[in-house]
Amino acid sequence: MASAGTGKMTVNPDIAKERRNAGFHVENLTNFIYHGPERVRRRRYMQNIALQDPVMKDSKPWAFRTREEEYELSLRKQLHVLQRQKDLGITDEFDKFYYNEATAPNENNPVGLHFGMFIPTIEKHGTEEQKKKFVQPAKDLKIIGTYVQTELGHGTFIRGLETTATFDPKTQEFIVDTPTLSATKYWPGNLGKTVNYCILMAQLYSQGKCQGPHMFLCPLRDLTTHQSLPGVELGDIGPKFGFNANDNGYLRLNNFRIPRINMLMRYSKVLEDGTYVKPANSKLSYGSMVMIRASIVGAVSRALAQACVISVRYSAVRRQTEVSPGGPEAQILDYQTQQYKLFPLVATAYAYHFAGQAVQSNFLNISKEIEAGNLQQMPVLHALSAGLKAFSSWGASAGIEVCRMSCGGHGYSLASGLPKIYTNITPACTYEGENSVMMLQTARYLFECAMMVQKGQRLPDLVSYLSMDLSAKSCMTSDVALGCLVKAYQHRAARLTNAATAVVQRHINEGQKPTDAFNMASTQLTWAARAHCHQYVVKVFVTTVTEANIDDRTKAALTTLCKMYAVNGIMENLGEFLQDQFFNTDQVDILTRKMMTLLADVRPDAVALVDAFDYHDKVLDSCLGRYDGNVYYALYEYAKSSPLNEKDVLDSFHKYIKPLREGQATSSLPSRL
Ligand SMILES: CCCCCCCCCC/C=C\CCCCCCCCCC(=O)SCCNC(=O)CCNC(=O)[C@H](O)C(C)(C)COP(=O)(O)OP(=O)(O)OC[C@H]1O[C@@H](n2cnc3c(N)ncnc32)[C@H](O)[C@@H]1OP(=O)(O)O
Numbered sequence: 001m002a003s004a005g006t007g008k009m010t011v012n013p014d015i016a017k018e019r020r021n022a023g024f025h026v027e028n029l030t031n032f033i034y035h036g037p038e039r040v041r042r043r044r045y046m047q048n049i050a051l052q053d054p055v056m057k058d059s060k061p062w063a064f065r066t067r068e069e070e071y072e073l074s075l076r077k078q079l080h081v082l083q084r085q086k087d088l089g090i091t092d093e094f095d096k097f098y099y100n101e102a103t104a105p106n107e108n109n110p111v112g113l114h115f116g117m118f119i120p121t122i123e124k125h126g127t128e129e130q131k132k133k134f135v136q137p138a139k140d141l142k143i144i145g146t147y148v149q150t151e152l153g154h155g156t157f158i159r160g161l162e163t164t165a166t167f168d169p170k171t172q173e174f175i176v177d178t179p180t181l182s183a184t185k186y187w188p189g190n191l192g193k194t195v196n197y198c199i200l201m202a203q204l205y206s207q208g209k210c211q212g213p214h215m216f217l218c219p220l221r222d223l224t225t226h227q228s229l230p231g232v233e234l235g236d237i238g239p240k241f242g243f244n245a246n247d248n249g250y251l252r253l254n255n256f257r258i259p260r261i262n263m264l265m266r267y268s269k270v271l272e273d274g275t276y277v278k279p280a281n282s283k284l285s286y287g288s289m290v291m292i293r294a295s296i297v298g299a300v301s302r303a304l305a306q307a308c309v310i311s312v313r314y315s316a317v318r319r320q321t322e323v324s325p326g327g328p329e330a331q332i333l334d335y336q337t338q339q340y341k342l343f344p345l346v347a348t349a350y351a352y353h354f355a356g357q358a359v360q361s362n363f364l365n366i367s368k369e370i371e372a373g374n375l376q377q378m379p380v381l382h383a384l385s386a387g388l389k390a391f392s393s394w395g396a397s398a399g400i401e402v403c404r405m406s407c408g409g410h411g412y413s414l415a416s417g418l419p420k421i422y423t424n425i426t427p428a429c430t431y432e433g434e435n436s437v438m439m440l441q442t443a444r445y446l447f448e449c450a451m452m453v454q455k456g457q458r459l460p461d462l463v464s465y466l467s468m469d470l471s472a473k474s475c476m477t478s479d480v481a482l483g484c485l486v487k488a489y490q491h492r493a494a495r496l497t498n499a500a501t502a503v504v505q506r507h508i509n510e511g512q513k514p515t516d517a518f519n520m521a522s523t524q525l526t527w528a529a530r531a532h533c534h535q536y537v538v539k540v541f542v543t544t545v546t547e548a549n550i551d552d553r554t555k556a557a558l559t560t561l562c563k564m565y566a567v568n569g570i571m572e573n574l575g576e577f578l579q580d581q582f583f584n585t586d587q588v589d590i591l592t593r594k595m596m597t598l599l600a601d602v603r604p605d606a607v608a609l610v611d612a613f614d615y616h617d618k619v620l621d622s623c624l625g626r627y628d629g630n631v632y633y634a635l636y637e638y639a640k641s642s643p644l645n646e647k648d649v650l651d652s653f654h655k656y657i658k659p660l661r662e663g664q665a666t667s668s669l670p671s672r673l
């Protein structure tokens, strides 16, 4: 690549030096992150196919596209990729995932929900007959669908949905209807312009009785002409904070008829005479949400990891301020305050990555049991996936914003890539269950566990720590052992759970209804839920590092990060930990000193730790996060490509500024200044 008139482009010497000085071999850590060298090789191979493809080459940067261009380009690319994957015989789910990751990075595409929610929901909740009828046409994109649940008036409160599906035994059809303005479906991804089908969540009425929300396969557009069907009104909801390649839509149904077979009937049924057959658990129909919540943890970890790659690399090449008069300006990565902003976030990205893998594996194991008819673990899975989705998406959103600000002014430019990452991931705090509401679901479960402890009952493994002896003495000594850090987190979560439970019980004893008592304690309950999720993430990180089968130097680097994640969480929540009395103030001094030592320990490895995530420059799409560190060249080129620079003098000058001047010249101002 030619440089901006400065000769041949070389790797920035600061970033080259960082890589030379790293204390471990980056490739070993990359292999560990992605489950071995073969997976890494495959990941790179898949991403190269995507990145070498001429169809993937963008004519202008993402930042300069209009919404319409963004939608169209994204759709074109995604459909092309699907065809390419078919042609190349790529069927492995990991292969497909990595290929897609490089296709339109951090841009939500117009068929994502078709593959992410529509098909999996039919596969999980459809009868054999329904699967036969719908799955293959969906895979062949003859039908394209999405998941339509949220309404103008209700998102969180699913039982409050107003859309109705009334069974008519005479015609063997459901009449689906939008009875009010607030019942208008609003927000579902890809609904506005792309899909021709959807999974519709509606209140089921049969034999005059409401049976609550159920899922229906509802056609929306003609499969040939793509015209909306008579009785169906739908469209795009307009531009949003991000997600603009996605046509989130609205939908109104006017007594629209669908055949009985279109109700997803694996678990609940409506027979021909209208008899309703109940599922084993009414929350089985919420299964698709649980699936996505579990996968959101991994998704937010990737977003935070990318933000860390950008901000750490930039901090290695950015020099600012003479440290001693007349001396060189320092790399900003050498300022301890910059390290304190970024290194705990690098540690958090790793922590969420491992937690994401753990919760995904919990999800897969428990789903198998649920499929086999054993529903015992449903509440544990729901509590874990809901809480972790909230905990990690809040943490990642806040963290990405810190990364952006740590890049100073250039972080504010779309050229940094950071706003794109942020606006694409921050809605994860809202979709698939608003975060506070999800935390309250986890808290509800913790409350029930605390009651079990009071009754001397045994708890499931994931929460067994809640019965720990809270008067146990702290194990914290100057070596800050990993096992002791886990105990500290468990102590905090158990105490906060007990404290919040006691508040609920006190309100009940004082005569409040249980629901009111729960609401009056709900803030404290969410503190308990947050602490529970935090202990899970710390515990998974510690277990992962302890059991890791890797070389000593890589293990040492990961152990340092693991300690940093845990110690930083204590520093950030010091009030709760001190109130816990598991630590005294002398031990807090030990932890403070440890934190500063950890910053210095991470410093030489910082660039290598983010390099290990192995994100291609094209995936990062950032002038600041380039592997070669040539950020000023990239920023200069980016500025030159701004559409405002296509003409030297803009028409607006002739329209507005020039006449103003001419007017001024003929009025009171002197013609020459
Ligand atoms: C465009 C590209 C998309 C690509 C998608 C591909 C995905 C691939 C993976 C990649 C991952 C992420 C990438 C990001 C892509 C994002 C795409 C955006 C998708 C967004 C889709 C949506 O947002 S869909 C709409 C989601 N809506 C919600 O989540 C609503 C939240 N509300 C609820 O869940 C419930 O209403 C509630 C839980 C808050 C309350 O439910 P309800 O009122 O019915 O329950 P009760 O209060 O009566 O409780 C009764 C008991 O049941 C328990 N419960 C509740 N839910 C569950 C559950 N799911 N499982 C088990 N048990 C449950 C509840 O706790 C009560 O228990 P007890 O206390 O014991 O009685």
Ligand SMILES: Cc1cc2nc3c(=O)[nH]c(=O)nc-3n(C[C@H](O)[C@H](O)[C@H](O)COP(=O)(O)OP(=O)(O)OC[C@H]3O[C@@H](n4cnc5c(N)ncnc54)[C@H](O)[C@@H]3O)c2cc1C
Residues within 6 Å of the ligand: 113, 146, 147, 148, 149, 150, 153, 154, 155, 156, 157, 186, 187, 188, 189, 243, 248, 427, 430, 431, 432, 433, 434, 435, 436, 437, 440
């Ligand atoms: C980008 C994006 C994509 C989406 N995609 C889809 C999709 O594909 N399909 C779909 O169906 N929907 C989709 N949604 C909608 C999304 O699922 C809902 O917005 C989400 O479930 C939150 O519901 P709400 O908007 O009604 O929030 P509200 O419930 O109105 O929340 C507003 C506030 O009220 C608080 N609150 C609400 N209830 C309680 C309670 N019980 N206790 C305490 N506090 C409470 C919340 O904490 C929050 O602070 C999408 C949304 C976005 C932003």
